[in-house]
Amino acid sequence: MTTTLLNCEVLLSQEIGDYWEGTSTSATSSVTIVDTSLLAKTDNWITDFSYDMLTSGSYNEEERKISTSSSVSTGSLTVLAHGGSIASGVTYRVHRLFEPSEKRRALISATKEIFGECYDMVWNESLVSGNWLRDGSFERWTTGTDLTDWSESVIVPAQTATNGLFKHGGYSACLAGTAGTLTQGYTENSDLRQLAGKTVSFTLQGHCNVGSCLRIAVYDGSTQTFSDYHEGGTDWTPDTDPLKVQATINSTPTEVTFKVCHDDANGTSYVDDGRVISGYRNRTYSGHLGLAQNEPNEIFIEPAQYSREEPWISIHDWEVDEDGYLYLPTSVSNDYRLRVVGKQYLDFISSGTVSTSWSATINLNEPQTRILTAQAAVYLYTWMSMPNYESGTREDYQEMVGFWKQEVKERKAKFGMPSLPVTTSWGFE
Numbered sequence: 001m002t003t004t005l006l007n008c009e010v011l012l013s014q015e016i017g018d019y020w021e022g023t024s025t026s027a028t029s030s031v032t033i034v035d036t037s038l039l040a041k042t043d044n045w046i047t048d049f050s051y052d053m054l055t056s057g058s059y060n061e062e063e064r065k066i067s068t069s070s071s072v073s074t075g076s077l078t079v080l081a082h083g084g085s086i087a088s089g090v091t092y093r094v095h096r097l098f099e100p101s102e103k104r105r106a107l108i109s110a111t112k113e114i115f116g117e118c119y120d121m122v123w124n125e126s127l128v129s130g131n132w133l134r135d136g137s138f139e140r141w142t143t144g145t146d147l148t149d150w151s152e153s154v155i156v157p158a159q160t161a162t163n164g165l166f167k168h169g170g171y172s173a174c175l176a177g178t179a180g181t182l183t184q185g186y187t188e189n190s191d192l193r194q195l196a197g198k199t200v201s202f203t204l205q206g207h208c209n210v211g212s213c214l215r216i217a218v219y220d221g222s223t224q225t226f227s228d229y230h231e232g233g234t235d236w237t238p239d240t241d242p243l244k245v246q247a248t249i250n251s252t253p254t255e256v257t258f259k260v261c262h263d264d265a266n267g268t269s270y271v272d273d274g275r276v277i278s279g280y281r282n283r284t285y286s287g288h289l290g291l292a293q294n295e296p297n298e299i300f301i302e303p304a305q306y307s308r309e310e311p312w313i314s315i316h317d318w319e320v321d322e323d324g325y326l327y328l329p330t331s332v333s334n335d336y337r338l339r340v341v342g343k344q345y346l347d348f349i350s351s352g353t354v355s356t357s358w359s360a361t362i363n364l365n366e367p368q369t370r371i372l373t374a375q376a377a378v379y380l381y382t383w384m385s386m387p388n389y390e391s392g393t394r395e396d397y398q399e400m401v402g403f404w405k406q407e408v409k410e411r412k413a414k415f416g417m418p419s420l421p422v423t424t425s426w427g428f429e
Helices: 005-015 036-042 100-113 190-193 370-382 391-415
Strands: 021-022 032-034 051-054 064-065 077-079 093-096 120-126 141-142 151-153 158-160 172-178 179-182 199-208 214-219 223-228 242-249 257-262 268-277 283-285 296-301 325-326 338-344
Touching: 005 100, 005 370, 021 036, 093 100, 100 370, 141 338, 172 179, 199 214, 199 257, 214 242, 214 268, 223 242, 257 268, 370 391
Parallel strands: none
Antiparallel strands: 021 093, 032 077, 051 064, 051 093, 120 338, 151 179, 158 172, 172 268, 179 257, 199 242, 199 268, 214 223, 214 257, 283 325, 296 338
């Protein structure tokens, strides 16, 4: 359920009566578009604010001001120079009220204004109560080969989302091609400094096709303690019997580092669900989940480890601080998966990041896109009613603002997404 920014712009243009599309019927220069369908228009059809936007060809997505001296009635538009000559068969659109970039800004602004009635759903099960590691489930990747909260040495990890090759969340890390390590220490997670002098249990789910290859370790700058090797094969470690190493950290360590070791270049390992548990810990970092203002709506805990049963147990009386740390009540046991449910602000996304590209997509479809376009229309007409425009036209635009605000209200009531349940609580006094 996604719609591109360009398609949203088309819907907005159609709604405000500013949509016209044509195709060039002969090759011309960079400053002229010839289209026989323009013969049906008069020369004064081009307004003082008219722009073209190419939608195919070598200069796709370029937009240029259209001259009011264009000979529209003879099938010709004169524009500020495009990047090169316009070939025959190039599609383009004419924008007579607002330029395409203004419509783009309006749509991007509207994504936040419609929050509440339109949102992305967060349903995340990557956190574990009491886990000292950040992203123990290998969910956060800067690129498909670069983990956000882990460092790699020699080996290059690969983000894996193939069914059967991950165990917790939606991804695992594949280690292959060379021997090397994934590590998380002070640099990646300053919270680990608090483990000085503590006994820790480090566990990891994984499998490796060869023996004497995959194992884990705890290092405090002087002593390195290893787990046993995975025995080899393509079966995941059992739910209740992961790779495990226990160690007591020096009271004055020079570092506290947790390592995933891939010791055989000929092996292929898949690793997931790393956990470091030490004593009772009610604090878990959740600021990376993308929740609006870091505020969940509901939090649940699994009824048993790796439970496949529903329902999970609802947690009450949790809090989230300004730094994005989730605090659970003392009644919640450590070492269990959490399910965090909430809302995320909508954005136009390309390759996993926020983008203003016309090809970027937003997680909306009809009829919720009608809410987005109405809110974008409010932005456009509000902008045009500012004092830097002529007083006579400002009054007309102000009337349009009122019309579209009412449209937004009615469309939110008719097409808005359902509200999520809310359990207490969040924030600190």
